[in-house]
Amino acid sequence: MELTLFLECYALVEAEIQPTKHSDTQVELFHQYFSSSVLYQFCMHRQEERPRIHKKIFNFLLKESAGSLSCINEDDLKKEQMSLPFLKFPGLVQIEVIKQLELRDVFWLSLCSKHMKHVIRSAELRPKRVHYLVAYNRIQVALRFLEHNDNVHPLVLVRRISYGDTKDLKKMKMGGATIKSRFIKSTESKNFNHYLEYLHSEQNVVINSLQLHINYIFRNEPRVQINVYCTDSLSLSTLIKNAKDSFVIQRLFSTATLEYFLKRHPTLESLHIKSNFTDEKLQEDAKLWKLDRLAFRNSEDMTPMLMRKFNGRYMILDNSNYSKEFWQELIRKWIRRESYHNLQAVITRTHHNLFRVINWREFWAECNAMKWDGLRRPKHFKFDPKIIDFGLYEPEEIDCSDYIDIQQTGGGKWASIRDTGYAVHFFVWD
Template sequence: MSIPLLKFPYLIQIGIFKQLEFDEIFLMSLCSKKTKIMIQSARINVERLLYVLFDHAIQVSVGYNGRFQRPHDAIMLERVEVIARDSRIRIKLGGTNIDCSYRKRFAMTENVYLGYPSSEEDMFLKSFQRHMSSLFQNRPENTLITVFTNALYNSTGIKNINNAEIFIKEPDVLNTSQLKDFMNFHPTLDTIQLIFPLTGPPLTRESKIMKIKGLSVYNPGQRTSELMANFNGQYLHLANATYDFNDWKQLLKKWKRKESYGNLKAVITSPLQRNFVLDFDDLAAEFDLQEWDGERRPKNYRLDTTISHIRSKEYNCSKWLDMQQDGGGKWASITLGPSEINFVVWD
């Protein structure tokens, strides 16, 4: 039995739309212009839209806003060669009339599938993103996630990407030249999270990825020194890093002398070798490390980054040691624990 939703009082309609899940909101928005306007009137906010790239499909969902948490709360955009006549429907997407296919698939969960011709991918994805951006009150961050190197080149149709999470699975590998191409495709990127060892030409201070606001690398291996020496962004996160005393000494020295790291806000790391210990006495003497006096800077430091694993994380820095740039410059704090070495710069 159908429910005459638009015949309900206005406030009841708004309340109903606010209780719908993401896939339901999307489908309702395609029903009519009036329904779409009512969804817009509900003034729904989402933190970010997630685009997960597979070989022949893109899974779209929303994340991290306290709602829309169900596993099947997603839309699958499926690339096909031809849309069969008996499954073809016409929808208005982002102001454009588009022929596509529609189906629901039941596996572990129920997902909505929209099929589109591969020959019209750029137009379809552009219209889809325009439609999505019109549904919510705020402008959500766009995050792209992939586990295939081929998908990096297939991502060009998705615009205004803010964050990327690239989890390449063996035996596939990612070359630094492919990473460079990917960043050229997406000039709006603020953060990149990588999980794999990198291959290919060295990264330098002029490499685009070294200038990104936030960079997170898991298992950087022998690239650790290269990443620490050349990073010129704001937030560097290295998990299972293979660094040594000299890597940290050079970073602290160049920051203190204002020779490099002018944009740096934090370096958050964990060593691959557990119980890794830096020579505290050497560092304390060279960089005049001081205990916190409760006056020169706050007690807590909050990371202002969209890197998913450390976003908005707050540290109690009361036991951290402080150092100052030459010439009365900025203050920074460092902690030298056996399982983590972190360095933050105070504004």
């Protein structure tokens, strides 16, 4: 039996069959034969998520496969070990079957053969993002098909092993390279029932091959995102290429480590950090200032430096320590067009009420600020920072009818600002 047949057989026997057209005996024969396949058993691990295939496709497959199943008896099936030649089915049928499968199963299928890899590529599955979740000795890969409000779909888990434990390692092809790995049933993860293990000595080749393979089967070039969960996983994360977005979470983080991470990921456009920094020694030319979108969950004493140096579009600083001077400096430079040329939104939040710290009345007179008149700019600001946020910074339309408006010199752009006491919002209108 070809390795690529099991999923189609599975889809057939699990279809919504009309008893008047397909007898119970036929379905039972499918079960009896194909349940002996190791790969069939592998993909049957979650009964509640069995793929479904349209009745018309089921009828078509029965018609096109080996004439008529009604002429096949159980003894003949056992003797000849008949199978459905999936790769001989029309391309549209192959693609429709693939689209019914869980993405984890699609990935394992793509490793069965070069031909099957091409078939899956032709299905044109189009995820928006590929998430690489990096933690010490493993990388979990998941997909997202919508920019927002979409579940993350597990794809594959790969794990590094020590030099001594090499039992059952076998050669396999992935991403154009030959690697040594083994297929392990997982008891640790609820998202992955199986995973691949590889030798530490082959780590660079394996991670590179993994990404190349994923890039090939999803040819729409989905956006690459890296989530890093500890300092020990930083070096492993640098093996992932062309990352656009990253989320870093760990207890302590030095600015030197941050700069190393950014240098190893020169394509990054957005960064979200949930860490406490051990120092504030970022250089004038630090790569952090060149990011397009930046979020700090605990900016604290780094807030003044971040507000002065940032040159991107979106910046969100939570648990920040700021004062009137920091905000006045930013607004003055923006009005005079001295800096913040690309700025679209800045939000600072604090746990302390700052009404007594920032008195805006005199400063508004200096800036020729005015209340919104309902004409000069829209009522709602479309806030969409596109930062890895886990629900904290989802896109929304923010009502700015009670914001104060200011304008750049020389008839430039308008911006709106509001101080709630616990947060300051600053939005620039295009």
